[in-house]
Amino acid sequence: MDKTIPSAGLGAELTGQLQPVVDSLGLAYHRHLVSVLLYGSAARGDFISGRSDVNLLVVLQSVRLEDMAEAAKLLRRWRKLKIAPLFLTAGELRLAARAFPLEVSDIQESGHLLCGSNPFAAIVVSPEHVRAQCRRELHGGLIRLRQGYLKLLDRGEAMGGLLAGAITSLLPVFRAIVRLNGTPVPTTDMEVVESVASRHHLDRDLFTTLLAHKRGSIRLATADVRQILSRLIEEWELVVALVDAP
Known part of the structure; x- marks a missing residue:
């Protein structure tokens, strides 16, 4: 996984807007934040400006109602950028490898680690x-x-x-x-x-x-x-x- 925010296909403006989003997640969740990954068309380089979502996987130690309330505040700002976050715990991610192996395989293969540790390092898809x-x-x-x-x-x-x-x-x-x-x-x-x-x-x-x-x-x-x-x-x-x- 690439640890830099890719600019190819995203455009300079959206690339510049993505880092503050990642920073805001770090401020909001502190030590509960395990990692943030970019996936989907933006990560694969098949992004269409104005049509494609910017998909972010946010991995937390736990996902509580309070966390969702904080996310809801941030989402109001992200919707204008078509940033679509998915919140999972590390445990849920391991289970997802069995229930949703297609999505997990896609992220393993083309996802970009934007911050934190790689949650897919020990996951093997059957x-x-x-x-x-x-x-x-x-x-x-x-x-x-x-x-x-x-x-x-x-x-x-x-x-x-x-x-x-x-x-x-x-x-x-x-x-x-x-x-x-x-x-x-x-x-x-x-x-x-x-x-x-x-x-x-x-x-x-x-x-x-x-x-x-x-x-x-x-x-x-x-x-x-x-x-x-x-x-x-x-x-x-x-x-x-x-x-x-x-």
């Missing part, structure tokens, strides 16, 4: 736990897609939001598939999508189109949305089979 969460995410996501298709059939704009949410939930699974293949995870979401689609013969054009839609670089025509969702459900079923395969 491939079986990774496969188990992938199955949960994929099967649950497939059900939501089918239900969304029924509910939003004649509402193109709402279906567009469903598509953006679907590719967002699929990206951590794609990164996990790359890791399970034993290869390094590419830096950007687009590279991850292209890597998985190429290796496993998925519809590359579909997934890259959905990612561009999510990032706001293209606008899907309402007339095309239903067809795209139908294609996505077909491809999603292939990804389920891919993860279910021994």
Whole structure:
């Protein structure tokens, strides 16, 4: 993990604003603060100014209601910067490696330690736990897609939001598939999508189109949305089979 606040992709203004946030956490929590880590798109270098959240993992010795009250005061200031903090104890983080191995793996791989000690140093993520969460995410996501298709059939704009949410939930699974293949995870979401689609013969054009839609670089025509969702459900079923395969 890198111990410096990365400036690439964040912009000079946001980079300068991030250090005072870290300092304020240190002042607020004193000895209860174990570490602060930057994770997500800002840490991976795939950050989109004005659209992406700046995700911070704040690890405390304990998380009490008083701590949340203090965090609520600071959050009012952070919302303008789209800084989204996640508060966990060190014990909860160890359990998270079993319950949420995809998220833990992402932070282990690309997270930046901004202050304190590295809480992931002794955490090992099991491939079986990774496969188990992938199955949960994929099967649950497939059900939501089918239900969304029924509910939003004649509402193109709402279906567009469903598509953006679907590719967002699929990206951590794609990164996990790359890791399970034993290869390094590419830096950007687009590279991850292209890597998985190429290796496993998925519809590359579909997934890259959905990612561009999510990032706001293209606008899907309402007339095309239903067809795209139908294609996505077909491809999603292939990804389920891919993860279910021994």
